[in-house]
Amino acid sequence: MNHLTPEERQEIQDLLSLDESLLYSLLPYHLHDGTQYSPQGQIEVGRKIFAEIKPTIHRRVCKDWNGCEKIKNEQIQDNVALVTSIADLIAGSCGGMPAFTLATIVVKIGIKQICNC
Numbered sequence: 001m002n003h004l005t006p007e008e009r010q011e012i013q014d015l016l017s018l019d020e021s022l023l024y025s026l027l028p029y030h031l032h033d034g035t036q037y038s039p040q041g042q043i044e045v046g047r048k049i050f051a052e053i054k055p056t057i058h059r060r061v062c063k064d065w066n067g068c069e070k071i072k073n074e075q076i077q078d079n080v081a082l083v084t085s086i087a088d089l090i091a092g093s094c095g096g097m098p099a100f101t102l103a104t105i106v107v108k109i110g111i112k113q114i115c116n117c
Helices: 006-016 020-031 039-064 079-090 098-109 111-113
Strands: none
Touching: 006 079, 006 098, 020 039, 020 098, 039 079, 039 098, 039 111, 079 098, 098 111
8 A cells, every 4th residue: 555645645534524415426527528518417427437447346346355354354344445455456557547536435335235245
């Protein structure tokens, strides 16, 4: 796990304070296609983006990292540490979407649910 700067730690804490719908609504901004969405449209597009990326996240978190076993480790019971670990795993393999935001969605949904533990 990479060492976090105070700014990164604050970013993750801010993301963790948002509900799942708001997290999904952040994803369309990273498409850089100039499309403007209604608030509900942003959430729907964000959910679609996450659904498209979910197989990659599942492979990286559940299979490569063995997520069901990792969440038993007390060291990553802290949600900031868990988001950081997941972000490290998925960065660069999620089509330019922000790793901290995606990792926070995974934590909000729950690794047990994502990985079917």
